[in-house]
Amino acid sequence: MKLFLTILTVLSSFLANLEQKTLQSDFTITVSEEVNAPLNYPGKITMHGRNFLLTMFGIEAAYDGKTLYMYSGDVDELTLSNPTEQELLEANPFLYAKALVNVCNITERGSSDGKQTIITLTPKDQSIGINRFSLRVRNEDLMPLQVDLKEGKKMTTLRLTKPAFVTTQSKYTIEPESGTYVNDMRL
Numbered sequence: 252m253k254l255f256l257t258i259l260t261v262l263s264s265f266l267a268n269l270e271q272k273t274l275q276s277d278f279t280i281t282v283s284e285e286v287n288a289p290l291n292y293p294g295k296i297t298m299h300g301r302n303f304l305l306t307m308f309g310i311e312a313a314y315d316g317k318t319l320y321m322y323s324g325d326v327d328e329l330t331l332s333n334p335t336e337q338e339l340l341e342a343n344p345f346l347y348a349k350a351l352v353n354v355c356n357i358t359e360r361g362s363s364d365g366k367q368t369i370i371t372l373t374p375k376d377q378s379i380g381i382n383r384f385s386l387r388v389r390n391e392d393l394m395p396l397q398v399d400l401k402e403g404k405k406m407t408t409l410r411l412t413k414p415a416f417v418t419t420q421s422k423y424t425i426e427p428e429s430g431t432y433v434n435d436m437r438l
Contacts, residue, residue, distance in 0.1 A: 261359060261368055261370065261388070261393075262348075262352065262357065262359075262370050262386075264393055265370075265386075265388050265393045265395070266345070266348070266349050268393045268416075269298070269299075269300065269345055269395075270299075270300045272299070272416040273297060273298070273299040273416060273417050273418070273419070273420075273421060274296070274297070274298050274299070274395070274414060274415075274416060274417075275296070275297045275414070275415055275416075275417045276295070276296055276411040276412060276413065276414035276415065277293070277294070277295050277411070277412040277413065278293070278294050278295070278296060278409055278410060278411050278412060279291050279292065279293050279294075279409075279410050279412065280292045280294065280307075280407065280408070280409050281407070281408045281410070282405065282406075282407050283405070283406050283408075284404050284405050284406075285404045292307060292308065293307070294306055294307030294308075295307075297417075297421050298343065298345070299421065299423075300316075301314065301316060301339065301343070301346060302314055302315055302316055302421075302423040303342070303343055303423065304421060304423055305342070309323070309324060309325060310322065310323055311324075311425055312342065312425075313423045313424055313425050314334065314339065314342070314343075314423060315423040315424050316423070317333065318331055318332070318333065318424070318437060319331070319332045319333070319334040319338070319339075319342075320424055320425040322425045322427075322431075326432075327428075327430065327431050327432060328431065328432045328433075328434055329425060329427045329431050329432070329433050329434070330434040330435075330436060331433065331434070331435045331436060331437055332436040332437060333436075333437050333438055344398045344400070344409055345395065345398075347384070348372065348384060348386055348398075351372045351374070351384055352372070354374055354375060354376065354379060355372035355373055355374050355375060355384070356372070356373045356374075356375060357370065357371070357372055358370070358371045358373070359371070361390075362387075365390070366389065366390055366391070367387055367388065367389055367390060367396065368387075368388050368390055369385055369386070369387050369388075370385065370386045370388065371383060371384070371385045371386075372384040372385075372386075380402060381400060381401065381402050382401040382402060382403070383399070383400075383401045384398070384399070384400050384401075385397075385398070385399040385400075385401075386398055387399075392416070394411075394414050394415075394416070395411055395414060396410070396411055396414065397409065397410050397411065
């Protein structure tokens with residue numbers, strides 16, 4: 252029982268940290284399957300709670316708690332939408348981890364040097380589509396370092412590069428430049 256409470260304390264503390272602080276980091280997403288060479292995608296994220304700014308694949312995305320902004324410089328188009336909960340979970344792995352807590356078995360193990368904790372969420376019902384979700388957190392400050400998502404033969408790894416909690420206030424919107432086409436899909 253004590254181990255279970257410790258796990259919930261580490262995971263709960265980590266998720267609470269993300270609600271109270273602003274995380275900023277460069278990252279690389281690596282997608283690999285058993286038969287293909289891994290693909291790497293660099294990006295940058297700033298997030299606070301559910302709100303985020305994300306740059307990846309030449310796309311800028313932002314979510315302010317209500318509106319999802321997607322800007323593509325290639326076509327100079329800004330799309331505004333009210334995202335579904337599922338779309339937000341797909342865009343933000345930390346929100347996804349929070350959603351998985353109630354439907355997963357949770358285990359924890361320390362790294363060999365004792366400086367990190369690996370929290371693994373394994374679905375109680377495999378029909379939700381994933382095999383496992385693992386989160387590596389630095390113990391000193393509960394800083395997220397890596398997320399691994401195993402889905403069948405596919406493994407997706409998110410590695411944060413020099414993540415930091417920052418005190419600067421971010422604006423979680425994207426303002427269109429003059430001449431940018433705005434595609435407003437909000438209801």
